[in-house]
Structure formats: structure tokens, C-alpha cells
Amino acid sequence: MAVLDQLTSQQAIDLENKYGAHNYHPLPVVLNKGEGVYVWDVEGKKYYDFLSAYSAVNQGHCHPRIVDAMIQQAQTLTLTSRAFHNDVLGKFEKFTCNFFGFDKLLPMNTGAEAVETALKLCRKWAYEVKGIDENKAEIIVCENNFHGRTTTIISFSNDPIARENFGPYTQGFIKVEYDNLLALEDALKSSPNIAGFLVEPIQGEAGVYVPSGDYLVKAKALCDKYHVLFIADEVQTGIARTGRLLATCGNCNCSIKSCEGKPEVKPDVLILGKAISGGVYPVSAVLANNNVMDVIKPGNHGSTFGGNPVAAAVAMAALEVIRDENLAQNAFELGNIFREELNKFIKTSSIVRLVRGKGLLNAIVINDDEGSNKAWDICLALKDNGLLAKPTHGNIIRFAPPLVMTKEQLLDCVSIIIETLKAFEA
Helix, strand or coil: HHHHHCHHHHCCCHHHHHHCCCCCCCCCCEEEEEEEEEECCCCCCCCCCCCCHHHHHCECCCCCHHHHHHHHHHHCCCCCCCCCCCCHHHHHHHHHHHHHHHCCEEEEEHHHHHHHHHHHHHHHHHHHHHCCCCCEEEEEECCCCCCCCHHHHHCCCCCHHHHCCCCCCCCCCEEEEECHHHHHHHHHCCCCCCCEEEEEEECCCCCEEECCCCHHHHHHHHHHHHEEEEEECCCCCCCCCCCCCCCCCCCCCCCCHHHCCCCCCCCCCCEHHHHHHCCCCEEEEEECHHHCCCCCCCCCCCCCCCCHHHHHHHHHHHHHHHHCCHHHHHHHEEEEHHHHHHHHCCCCCCCEEEEEEEEEEEEEEEECCCCCHHHHHHHHHHCCEEECEEEEEEEEECCCCCCCCHHHHHHHHHHHHHHHHHHCCC
């Protein structure tokens, strides 16, 4: 684009407002460059990215190894559909299965597609392996979940904005309170038709709610007891975000190499997306062992782009970066520092109630009700001060920077956050 054709931020925003559907409410910043932990707007202002495209850019913006993998593959072969084999898909499937300790992988493109795939897989397993009568299978989900916005997924959401005027809704789901083992067991005992339990190891969109330390372990044990599939949606929490390879690794606090294939809670079905691509190309995947995945036969499920050569090459490079740069350990160490520093501030603060999270997936709760605009106003001020973050559920601000961040950069960001918050003290 010629210099004279370059848009100002306001011009770009106006174009989106005029020609785009209004299904998002972004901060008023227009970005056109990213590198590592930084992004730049069209006027050239530099920001710390403290959202990482909702944890899709764990490896940092435009990581050269991942971008190179995409370019090299795109210059050779981009798409065959699954009507034919390609020479990259099998390598990706083997690499990823070994990386996470599963027998088989079913590739898709987006997180919501992967969740839908897991739901279909669970139901088919229920009928063909568990022996539930056809069309009777039920799947337990948690209140305040966020698994995507397809018609089926919003059917078991309790977010009125996601649900209103999109019915009729898909049946076959039972909602229980998150982090409540008694409620889970009651639901498991309520019917012989329970096929699976779909859960986020940490509820990200709901405000980075971290469950009790033994919740996932005991929930998996209950699923085993009642012969129900434990389905972990790690689209946002996976790929080193929480200080370990997967959030379902429990409290191992290990580096990625010692974490590989040894989760404390091994899901029956694992859902991955976002950072499995390094943020450069849509990739998602569902992993399971043969006793579950083998119910899928030709024609049961598919995607034209799922498992395409570019996606396969990109995902392998993205996972190699996580492993080789020890990003799980970095997230663990920096996350501890972040919460320690914020907690020091909170002791004397009237604006922030608490900070919570694991690794570099964290949130602060603003001392105000959900219906106020204070968290939004704070994010606007953070933007002005060179840091980008976004509210969720009104009075909660989520902080999730790229995992390639250094300690020095993190402390600089903590300083920006605290000084910005101080300006809002009553």
C-alpha cells in the first residue's frame, strides 16, 4: 500500500463499522505490526500485548521459526483436502501424539470446531462402546463455561448475550456448578446415559477462575468411576500458558521436558487450538487414545482445511518453539512474579479486590460491580500508557502476555499496570 493510501486508526475503525458485522467490541486501537511481546498501531505507537490474541500467540508475534515453516510449506503445497494424502499430515499427527501422549489426533481449524468434534466423538463412543441407547446420550458441562459460539455450544452456555435469539437450542447437556465435586457426582449418578464431562481446567472467559487444587484429579476419578469420558478443553489453557505444557498436568510445576506425556490428570479427550498454531494460521486438534478415537470412520466427520499441509507444518514448528525455548517454565516463573507484585499493590489498594491465575494466565477483579464501565476505562488508560488488555464480564481484566516475555519486560508491565490503577483510586 502506498504511503498516501495508508489509513489512520479512525479511518480503519470507520471502515469496519460500516462494512463489518458488529459482533465484537474491540478497544479503539488499530494494529499493523507485531514482534515478540510488542505490537504497533498504524500511527507507529508501540504497545505491550497483554492479551496474546486470547492466548493464541503464546510464542510471541511473528515468531521467525513458525513463520518460516508456514512460508516454506506454502511455497510447496497448501491444500489437498482429505480426498488425498499429503506428506506432512502424518508427521504432524505422530509428532503431536508423542508430544502429548495420545494414540490418535483428529485435526480441525478452530477451537469451536475442535469442541464440536469432541462432542460428536463422545456421543459416538457412548452409543458404540458404552452402550447408551441411540439419541439418549447426555454430556455434563459447567456453568459459566466458554467453549465457543456455535449453535450447539451456546445451547449449554448461560451467557445471555451469546444465547439470546439464537434458539431453538440443542438438547443433551446437563449443567453443574464449576469446582463442585458433589454437584458433578450427583449429575453422574442421575442417569445411566451420561457420556462425558466437558470442562475447562481454568475458566478463562468467565474471569480466569482457577478451581481447587484437587478438583481436576477428583473429577477425572469420578468420570472413571461412572465410565464417562473426561473431556478437557485446553484451547486457551494449553500449550504452556499456565506454566506447564497442559493445565491438566496438575501441580507438577515442571519444565516442559519433564511434563511431556506425564500429566497428573490425563483427559480421555484433549481439545487444543489457539497457540498450537503460534497465532499465524488456524489449527486445532482433538486427541484421544484408540479405544475412543477408533469409533470415527470415513464419512463421520471432516473438514476441507483440517489437516492441510500448511497447518501441519505450522503446528509442529509452534510446538517445537514451546519445547526448545522452555516457555512453560518461563510462564510459571513470570506468573509467580506477576501475582506477587500485584498482591503487594492490592494490600494498599481500594481499586483492585484480588488477582488470580496460573502461569501467565491471570486476571484482576476491579472493586466495582459488573455493570460498570470502570474496567473498560482502565483498559483505555492502559492503552494510553502502552499496554493492551481487555475486560471480561464487566469488572474483570484478563492479563495474558506472550510467553516469550522476559523478567525485565514483565516488571516494566507491572509498573505500567500499577501506575495506571493508582490513577483510578477513589
